[in-house]
Amino acid sequence: MIYFAQWKVWLIAAVIVLGVVFALPNAFPAKSVEGLPNWVPSRQLNLGLDLQGGSHLLLEVETEALVRERLENLVDAVRQTLRRDQIGYTGLGAAGRQVTLKLRDLPQLDKARDLLRGLATPIAGVGAQLGAILGGGGPDIEVETAPDGTITLKLTEAAVLEARRKAIQQSIEIVRRRIDETGVREPTIQQQGAERILVQLPGLDDPDRVKRLLGRTAKMVFRLVDATVSVEEARAGRLPPGSDLLDSTENDSAGRPLQYVVRKQVMVSGESLVDAQPSFDQRTNEPVVSFRFDSVGAKRFGEVTQQNVGRPFAIVLDGKVISAPVIREPILGGSGQISGRFTVQGANDLAVLLRAGALPAPLKIIEERTVGPELGSDSIRAGTIAAFVAVIAVIAFMFLSYGPFAATANIALAVNMVLLAAAMTLLQATLTLPGIAGIVLTVGMAVDANVLIFERIREEVRAGKTPFNAVEAGYKRAFVTILDSNLTTVIAAILLYQFGSGPVRGFAVTLTIGIIASMFTAITLSRLMLVSWMRWARPTTIAI
Amino acid sequence: MAFRLRLVPTKTKIRFTRFRTLAVSISSMLNAAAIVLVFTVGLNFGVDFAGGLMIDVKTPKPADLGVMRTALGELNLGEVALQEFGASDNVLIRIEASATDEAAREKILIQVRDALNKAVGPGVVERRVEFVGPKVSGELIEGSAIALILAMIAIAVYVWFRFEWQFGIGGVIALLHDAITTIGLFAVTGMEFNLTTVAAVLTIIGFSINDTVVIYDRIRENMRKYKVMPIDELIDLSINETLSRTVMTVSTVVLTLLALLVFGGEVIRGFAIAMLWGAFVGTYSSIYVAAPILVYGGLKVRGREGADGDQAGAKPATP
Numbered sequence: 001m002i003y004f005a006q007w008k009v010w011l012i013a014a015v016i017v018l019g020v021v022f023a024l025p026n027a028f029p030a031k032s033v034e035g036l037p038n039w040v041p042s043r044q045l046n047l048g049l050d051l052q053g054g055s056h057l058l059l060e061v062e063t064e065a066l067v068r069e070r071l072e073n074l075v076d077a078v079r080q081t082l083r084r085d086q087i088g089y090t091g092l093g094a095a096g097r098q099v100t101l102k103l104r105d106l107p108q109l110d111k112a113r114d115l116l117r118g119l120a121t122p123i124a125g126v127g128a129q130l131g132a133i134l135g136g137g138g139p140d141i142e143v144e145t146a147p148d149g150t151i152t153l154k155l156t157e158a159a160v161l162e163a164r165r166k167a168i169q170q171s172i173e174i175v176r177r178r179i180d181e182t183g184v185r186e187p188t189i190q191q192q193g194a195e196r197i198l199v200q201l202p203g204l205d206d207p208d209r210v211k212r213l214l215g216r217t218a219k220m221v222f223r224l225v226d227a228t229v230s231v232e233e234a235r236a237g238r239l240p241p242g243s244d245l246l247d248s249t250e251n252d253s254a255g256r257p258l259q260y261v262v263r264k265q266v267m268v269s270g271e272s273l274v275d276a277q278p279s280f281d282q283r284t285n286e287p288v289v290s291f292r293f294d295s296v297g298a299k300r301f302g303e304v305t306q307q308n309v310g311r312p313f314a315i316v317l318d319g320k321v322i323s324a325p326v327i328r329e330p331i332l333g334g335s336g337q338i339s340g341r342f343t344v345q346g347a348n349d350l351a352v353l354l355r356a357g358a359l360p361a362p363l364k365i366i367e368e369r370t371v372g373p374e375l376g377s378d379s380i381r382a383g384t385i386a387a388f389v390a391v392i393a394v395i396a397f398m399f400l401s402y403g404p405f406a407a408t409a410n411i412a413l414a415v416n417m418v419l420l421a422a423a424m425t426l427l428q429a430t431l432t433l434p435g436i437a438g439i440v441l442t443v444g445m446a447v448d449a450n451v452l453i454f455e456r457i458r459e460e461v462r463a464g465k466t467p468f469n470a471v472e473a474g475y476k477r478a479f480v481t482i483l484d485s486n487l488t489t490v491i492a493a494i495l496l497y498q499f500g501s502g503p504v505r506g507f508a509v510t511l512t513i514g515i516i517a518s519m520f521t522a523i524t525l526s527r528l529m530l531v532s533w534m535r536w537a538r539p540t541t542i543a544i
Numbered sequence: 545m546a547f548r549l550r551l552v553p554t555k556t557k558i559r560f561t562r563f564r565t566l567a568v569s570i571s572s573m574l575n576a577a578a579i580v581l582v583f584t585v586g587l588n589f590g591v592d593f594a595g596g597l598m599i600d601v602k603t604p605k606p607a608d609l610g611v612m613r614t615a616l617g618e619l620n621l622g623e624v625a626l627q628e629f630g631a632s633d634n635v636l637i638r639i640e641a642s643a644t645d646e647a648a649r650e651k652i653l654i655q656v657r658d659a660l661n662k663a664v665g666p667g668v669v670e671r672r673v674e675f676v677g678p679k680v681s682g683e684l685i686e687g688s689a690i691a692l693i694l695a696m697i698a699i700a701v702y703v704w705f706r707f708e709w710q711f712g713i714g715g716v717i718a719l720l721h722d723a724i725t726t727i728g729l730f731a732v733t734g735m736e737f738n739l740t741t742v743a744a745v746l747t748i749i750g751f752s753i754n755d756t757v758v759i760y761d762r763i764r765e766n767m768r769k770y771k772v773m774p775i776d777e778l779i780d781l782s783i784n785e786t787l788s789r790t791v792m793t794v795s796t797v798v799l800t801l802l803a804l805l806v807f808g809g810e811v812i813r814g815f816a817i818a819m820l821w822g823a824f825v826g827t828y829s830s831i832y833v834a835a836p837i838l839v840y841g842g843l844k845v846r847g848r849e850g851a852d853g854d855q856a857g858a859k860p861a862t863p
Contacts, residue, residue: 382809499691
């Protein structure tokens, strides 16, 4: 006999009530929900960036730049060490992940090796453990000698891993600080893989500004200008070994960047800055950036400026000279200003960058997906209309095909949508445009379970069963089919989630939840409704 | 009896398996053509897979593609493709990957913006910007291929586990058929092939196997019920018995897809078209590919009972 345990009825009712309660906040504007007391469920659907507008950026830390920097420092250190101990060498240079040189004097090989081993620093942290597993561990460079006097200093794998790990952690922190400065609400910044950072910025007014801020390393150093050679001489190849020829951010009359010969030695670096603010020069009214050093930086800056009054120094940002003023008097107060023909926006950006600190290595934007707010709201509107039309069309079609019986399937469909909204809200899953497509598709597929049941009941009726037996058998037989056919779709959806990215994942989520909800409503709710009706009406025939 | 819309008569006796040679030949040719087309004509890969920069702009007046093309051509960015997108004031600009490595991307975006504002006048709105670097696009291709292959394997294993190995093979051949012809459709029409398309193919696979499983389920049930019926007759009977349901479900899915196609907006259109195609192809393949293949697979009716009784979830035979 058709029988529904009382607790089952209550359970079904409870699921539906909870579904309505959790789905309901979505029916109201976000503002009106905010004022509700805490115990009232007020969470709303989490809209994807493609619906609310915003930027999705995938950044990659350039590990090779880290390696290069470490090797350059190593070359300098090797030069200084060997010069101090007066050991002759040739062909000192860095390539790949190692530094090589050749000794002039073979008997000094052992001594040189021991000296150079002293340049290694122990690796700390996770990298060391990794290194130990890999069989290395300990120092960050390995020094090897060949009988012909060649010495190679090789950066170990563990050292590179550790450097990368540290770089990505620092970068995340600095990216967060830079983004916070722009006032974006609720940014998502998280590590992805070993060398990537995923940044998601909802509702962005000026995506270009964020990209500009993230695309710069912002390493600032103060260096003295080398006045011993002219720029022309340096261009011709007579560059002193302790100096660099650097481009300026300003162009000459021909449109080429101006150049400066700048000493390699750093007077003070940007790490010593404690504050930077955009302001205006009191005399020229030009936008400038005022800065302040910490006590160590201030002392050092004071000393250097005292010794070099009358000479120019260069303010170098990411390898480019932004300005090269002449030191008129010693700057002892530890503060100053940078003028570099900035726009107001440019001064603002630089101040933000200096406050947030320099990135340990350049970050590359390797993927960007930005959606303007206009397209986002267009998509929401189009998706909502499509979903409504789909629901109405399916409901009408079901009535045409199954008459009054379709009511159970159609009510189940409505409940299905509510449960889907509730589950999405509870899980805080992200609704994307493909996700809306998934919902629309779910509408079509959700009735499938009921169709299977109705068709089965039809067959059983034709086979001469009584209405009660036909309904009972219909549900029982259709159940296995529903399970098998829906689980295969869920398998495809789960794989889509696993390997898909961004918005496509949203599609997998709505499809999976929708299918599970439809299985639930078809085998519990619509069955309960049909059985209750039959117990009440006691039909002798059913015209399904 | 009250009015009921019946797309399929109550009792049909179509000899589906009689056409199996014809169906298999047509399907094979269709698949071969699709594969040849993919390798000769090729697919119009979107930025997801080809890499590069895509900008979706809205112009203040109906866009003059010629003027915009000239303006952007002067920038020497390599291949620049322009295409109207749904409305006359909506244009998709695609800039090929070689011109847009990570470093140049920002500069190009600014150049394009300036050139457009000069050519079309101020008020050009960027609705969407998508940039995919070469490394990421490679990973997306890899991820998509893995997802498709794993989905097929997982489904085959599931069907094999729940039915018999012949069913698993039949199901997977039908799925391959659906996936290949759908990808072929993209080669023929030149519609953009992107991540959303892969999502569509995966959904088509899911939908098609759903259909196939319903028919297989009935075949399994009938194999226990009619122990002496020849296999081709039994398959025909099973398809006919489930035909009404098959048509109903395809109809509801097609209804919703039409709603998506007409009202869902331009961004989702390619997806809706792919899915519509998939709904028909998936249904065809369930009836004409997945089921008849069981005949070739040497599936025998007798002596099944013991084996099937052990299958999880299998219901006892009806008297």
